[in-house]
Amino acid sequence: MLVSRRHFLATAAAGIALPQRLWSASRIESGAMQVETLSDGHLVLPADFVFGGMPETELAPILARHGLASGALEPPCNVTLLRDGSRTILFDVGAGADFMPTAGRLSEALDALDLSPEEVTHVLFTHGHPDHLWGLLDEFDEPLFANARHMMGRAEFDYWMDPDTASTIGEARQSFAAGARRRLEAIANRISLFEDGEAVLPGVTARLTPGHTPGHMAFLIDAADPMMILGDAVTNPHVNFERPDWPSPSDQDAELAAETRVGLLDQLSADGLILVGFHLPEGGIGRVERAAKGYRYLPG
Numbered sequence: 001m002l003v004s005r006r007h008f009l010a011t012a013a014a015g016i017a018l019p020q021r022l023w024s025a026s027r028i029e030s031g032a033m034q035v036e037t038l039s040d041g042h043l044v045l046p047a048d049f050v051f052g053g054m055p056e057t058e059l060a061p062i063l064a065r066h067g068l069a070s071g072a073l074e075p076p077c078n079v080t081l082l083r084d085g086s087r088t089i090l091f092d093v094g095a096g097a098d099f100m101p102t103a104g105r106l107s108e109a110l111d112a113l114d115l116s117p118e119e120v121t122h123v124l125f126t127h128g129h130p131d132h133l134w135g136l137l138d139e140f141d142e143p144l145f146a147n148a149r150h151m152m153g154r155a156e157f158d159y160w161m162d163p164d165t166a167s168t169i170g171e172a173r174q175s176f177a178a179g180a181r182r183r184l185e186a187i188a189n190r191i192s193l194f195e196d197g198e199a200v201l202p203g204v205t206a207r208l209t210p211g212h213t214p215g216h217m218a219f220l221i222d223a224a225d226p227m228m229i230l231g232d233a234v235t236n237p238h239v240n241f242e243r244p245d246w247p248s249p250s251d252q253d254a255e256l257a258a259e260t261r262v263g264l265l266d267q268l269s270a271d272g273l274i275l276v277g278f279h280l281p282e283g284g285i286g287r288v289e290r291a292a293k294g295y296r297y298l299p300g
């Protein structure tokens with residue numbers, strides 16, 4: 001099942017608002033580098049959007065282990081902020097005001113840190129979905145992070161700028177296509193595009209992680225404690241870890257996303273990398289270890 005923005009909003013309105021931390025305050029200091037996640041709020045997703053098509057008898061015990069009742073999921077949204085004394089880098093910019101009433105709160109999180117949007121030097125995008133991109137513009141449709149250099153993977157940018165995408169992406173995601181194109185057009189003359197494997201900035205290497213979107217990028221951070229900013233290559237702490245090979249309708253190319261996830265979790269667990277997940281719980285910073293079945297997310 002695919003979900004349109006209208007469906008997201010209807011579900012959000014019907015859901016029960018749970019108190020959420022305004023900003024998550026997960027933080028790592030690694031040498032001169034400080035990485036923290038800021039909460040943009042959370043999404044409200046119908047369970048079928050994530051679990052649709054998965055084998056129910058195997059799925060039920062996984063959901064039970066993670067305390068998930070049936071009904072809407074409320075994944076958090078963690079925007080990553082990396083500061084090293086000279087650079088202030090945001091990885092994605094949150095949802096802005098127009099996507100979902102429970103998201104779009106990054107400005108409040110920045111306020112809580114006494115950081116103004118003008119102080120951000122770089123904005124790096126993992127992909128062009130609304131909860132990652134739509135916070136790009138202010139209420140006058142000007143770039144909110146006015147002094148920042150904006151950067152996105154070339155394949156991802158080309159996909160969302162392609163006029164054909166709106167007609168080929170499927171009805172449920174049409175609003176994603178229109179929304180991405182409108183926003184990317186506003187920065188088309190100032191955005192820098194990069195390729196898979198490119199050192200985007202000193203110590204930051206792009207890694208193509210396709211499936212969730214066609215040109216999705218993760219970022220490998222070369223710090224004293226190496227880490228990977230995953231974006232939505234891994235989106236939840238339950239089925240994505242226990243059964244990374246299960247396709248999920250929340251990924252645009254579900255088979256390719258599963259293949260990407262299997263490879264990533266294998267590498268992250270083998271190398272002991274810190275991972276930073278946009279929708280993972282407790283601030284989204286943690287590690288992964290192999291479990292009897294699949295993998296396990298270890299927050300913190």
Ligand SMILES: [Zn+2]
Binds near residue numbers: 232
């Ligand atoms: Zn997302």
